[in-house]
Amino acid sequence: MTTKQLYNQIQQKKSFLCVGLDVDLNKIPQHLLTTEDPIFEFNKAIIDATHDLCVSYKPNTAFYEAYGLKGWQSLEKTINYINENYPDIFTIADAKRGDIGNTSTMYAKAFLEDLNFDSVTVAPYMGKDSVEPFLAFENKHTILLALTSNEGAFDFQTQQVNDKPMYQTVLETSKTWKKSENLMYVVGATKAEYFKEIRNIVPDSFLLVPGVGAQGGSLEDVCKFGMNKQVGLLINSSRGIIYASNQKDFAEAARNEALKLQRAMAIILEQN
Numbered sequence: 001m002t003t004k005q006l007y008n009q010i011q012q013k014k015s016f017l018c019v020g021l022d023v024d025l026n027k028i029p030q031h032l033l034t035t036e037d038p039i040f041e042f043n044k045a046i047i048d049a050t051h052d053l054c055v056s057y058k059p060n061t062a063f064y065e066a067y068g069l070k071g072w073q074s075l076e077k078t079i080n081y082i083n084e085n086y087p088d089i090f091t092i093a094d095a096k097r098g099d100i101g102n103t104s105t106m107y108a109k110a111f112l113e114d115l116n117f118d119s120v121t122v123a124p125y126m127g128k129d130s131v132e133p134f135l136a137f138e139n140k141h142t143i144l145l146a147l148t149s150n151e152g153a154f155d156f157q158t159q160q161v162n163d164k165p166m167y168q169t170v171l172e173t174s175k176t177w178k179k180s181e182n183l184m185y186v187v188g189a190t191k192a193e194y195f196k197e198i199r200n201i202v203p204d205s206f207l208l209v210p211g212v213g214a215q216g217g218s219l220e221d222v223c224k225f226g227m228n229k230q231v232g233l234l235i236n237s238s239r240g241i242i243y244a245s246n247q248k249d250f251a252e253a254a255r256n257e258a259l260k261l262q263r264a265m266a267i268i269l270e271q272n
């Protein structure tokens with residue numbers, strides 16, 4: 001998917017919401033546990049209930065890898081279900097990969113070719129040759145961790161290296177890499193005060209913004225400094241949407257939470 005197609009979808013749906021599919025078997029409704037594939041049944045119901053309110057789905061692969069082969073099969077069924085039924089939706093494999101070049105090529109193939117996600121999250125720590133193999137895939141996107149939503153972001157990412165915070169070096173240096181037009185960046189909603197500076201460095205890039213909802217980030221604060229002419233934001237909420245209820249009404253409850261965010265986004269889009 002191109003970023004233009006993503007922007008068209010944002011305009012049509014008046015939404016830049018990304019729903020996180022982080023499925024924990026201890027948190028999903030009991031009645032699903034007797035089905036053959038509880039993770040997929042849960043995802044399918046959430047997707048069917050929210051697809052018109054969001055522009056993106058983001059399964060975090062940890063929640064699938066934790067269940068071994070069955071978990072990986074549930075991930076595969078989930079991405080196939082989205083691609084077959086809602087092909088306009090931008091899909092993100094939140095896998096946070098990155099390794100020496102030939103290994104990164106295999107990671108990229110797994111997520112962008114075999115599973116056919118539109119994008120994958122990648123850690124920048126190993127540098128250019130660890131990221132460029134992901135960037136080589138046509139019409140696919142590499143979402144580089146820039147400034148993450150967690151407290152540990154202050155351990156390295158904001159530390160001064162050569163007179164500037166390391167996350168700024170990540171943004172600036174990554175722009176010089178081959179096929180850097182396929183880059184997007186992760187910036188946490190809990191770091192709203194940094195968005196102005198980040199937009200000075202990457203004015204046109206899409207930013208994936210986790211941390212609204214369960215982590216307490218503010219949609220309004222992020223949008224104030226983070227939006228660009230093409231909106232340029234994908235705001236993720238996972239637990240705040242998918243675990244709104246653990247009863248039979250879970251999909252309806254998830255829809256209601258997604259609707260609250262979509263309505264707030266529609267107002268912000270009208271004002272900009």
Ligand SMILES: O=c1ccn([C@@H]2O[C@H](COP(=O)(O)O)[C@@H](O)[C@H]2O)c(=O)[nH]1
Pocket residue numbers: 020022060094147148149150186187188210211212213214215236237238239240
């Ligand atoms: O900086 C980051 C990068 C990734 N994440 C991931 O996003 C979701 C957030 O889930 P919530 O339940 O809405 O808090 C989850 O998959 C994280 O691993 C992040 O939170 N921060």
